[in-house]
Amino acid sequence: MEERTATLPGGTAMPLLGFGTWRLKGDDAYRAVLHTLEAGYRHLDTAQLYGNEESVGRALADSGISRQEVFLTTKFAQHHPGKEHATLSRSLERLGVEQVDLWLMHYPLKDPGEHLAVWDAFLDAAEEGMATAVGVSNHSLAQLDTLTEATGQMPQVNQIRFNPALYDPRLVTGHRARNTVLEGHSPLRKPGLDHPVLTEIAETHNATSAQVVIAWHLAYQVAVIPRSAHPERISSNLHAARLHLAPADIARIDALSRQPSGTARTRNRQGA
Numbered sequence: 001m002e003e004r005t006a007t008l009p010g011g012t013a014m015p016l017l018g019f020g021t022w023r024l025k026g027d028d029a030y031r032a033v034l035h036t037l038e039a040g041y042r043h044l045d046t047a048q049l050y051g052n053e054e055s056v057g058r059a060l061a062d063s064g065i066s067r068q069e070v071f072l073t074t075k076f077a078q079h080h081p082g083k084e085h086a087t088l089s090r091s092l093e094r095l096g097v098e099q100v101d102l103w104l105m106h107y108p109l110k111d112p113g114e115h116l117a118v119w120d121a122f123l124d125a126a127e128e129g130m131a132t133a134v135g136v137s138n139h140s141l142a143q144l145d146t147l148t149e150a151t152g153q154m155p156q157v158n159q160i161r162f163n164p165a166l167y168d169p170r171l172v173t174g175h176r177a178r179n180t181v182l183e184g185h186s187p188l189r190k191p192g193l194d195h196p197v198l199t200e201i202a203e204t205h206n207a208t209s210a211q212v213v214i215a216w217h218l219a220y221q222v223a224v225i226p227r228s229a230h231p232e233r234i235s236s237n238l239h240a241a242r243l244h245l246a247p248a249d250i251a252r253i254d255a256l257s258r259q260p261s262g263t264a265r266t267r268n269r270q271g272a
């Protein structure tokens with residue numbers, strides 16, 4: 001399997017194609033993650049808020065795959081400022097690991113002082129070795145800059161909603177300029193996998209629309225974490241890493257953000 005990775009500023013290799021676990025619970029989460037690892041994924045995305053860290057950790061342990069081979073992300077629910085260390089300790093316990101590869105602040109906090117204090121605690125957690133890399137989620141470029149200006153430490157990853165309907169080249173270049181990996185969540189939601197542009201491109205490559213969307217993210221070096229509860233889709237989404245789109249395909253997909261179905265872009269809470 002072809003592997004595509006981003007190298008985080010600290011040197012950690014992050015596979016660009018991972019598996020998202022939101023809404024997968026209990027044994028469903030366990031089975032999906034186990035299949036994911038058997039299929040060849042080496043990047044898992046969970047969160048304290050998903051309520052499935054224990055199932056993800058159990059599947060990781062039962063897979064027999066060595067911990068070092070799997071890039072593991074969890075996120076801190078922003079409602080608990082001041083309890084970062086204890087919260088991460090509990091996440092590690094549920095996941096059954098000594099550290100995560102990436103710990104993300106799930107959302108920015110409204111209070112600027114609290115927001116900075118949480119980021120400071122994240123930097124401490126990285127120093128203590130509880131997280132190899134630290135980053136944020138659902139942050140604008142301006143919010144990234146605020147954290148960096150205050151601490152001198154740029155978030156290594158920003159996980160934001162990103163898909164063809166939300167494509168904004170300023171987001172791609174803005175993250176690149178800051179050396180922050182842009183990770184897209186909810187990649188398959190908009191403009192819909194039945195959109196004719198996606199189905200046409202898929203047909204020319206003998207692929208699925210989901211594979212086309214995932215390959216489009218990878219073409220931009222944007223990390224992408226599609227979720228599915230179905231083994232055949234989990235496997236087929238991974239095979240998108242073998243699909244190379246032509247520049248003309250990429251341009252057609254980019255243009256979807258400028259069509260009426262792309263009006264969701266104005267609702268992208270991260271903005272540019």
Ligand SMILES: NC(=O)c1ccc[n+]([C@@H]2O[C@H](COP(=O)([O-])OP(=O)(O)OC[C@H]3O[C@@H](n4cnc5c(N)ncnc54)[C@H](OP(=O)(O)O)[C@@H]3O)[C@@H](O)[C@H]2O)c1
Pocket residue numbers: 019020021022023045046106137138159160184185186187188189193208210211225226227228229230233234236237
């Ligand atoms: N940081 C944040 O605030 C945030 C927010 C949202 C999500 N996330 C992360 O991003 C991950 C992905 O986003 P998401 O879960 O919102 O949605 P998504 O991955 O964009 O889409 C998931 C949906 O697509 C369907 N699907 C998957 N593969 C398919 C295929 N090959 N063909 C047809 N349908 C397919 C799934 O249905 P089936 O299960 O029926 O296959 C599911 O309904 C999450 O799981 C989570 O880890 C983070």
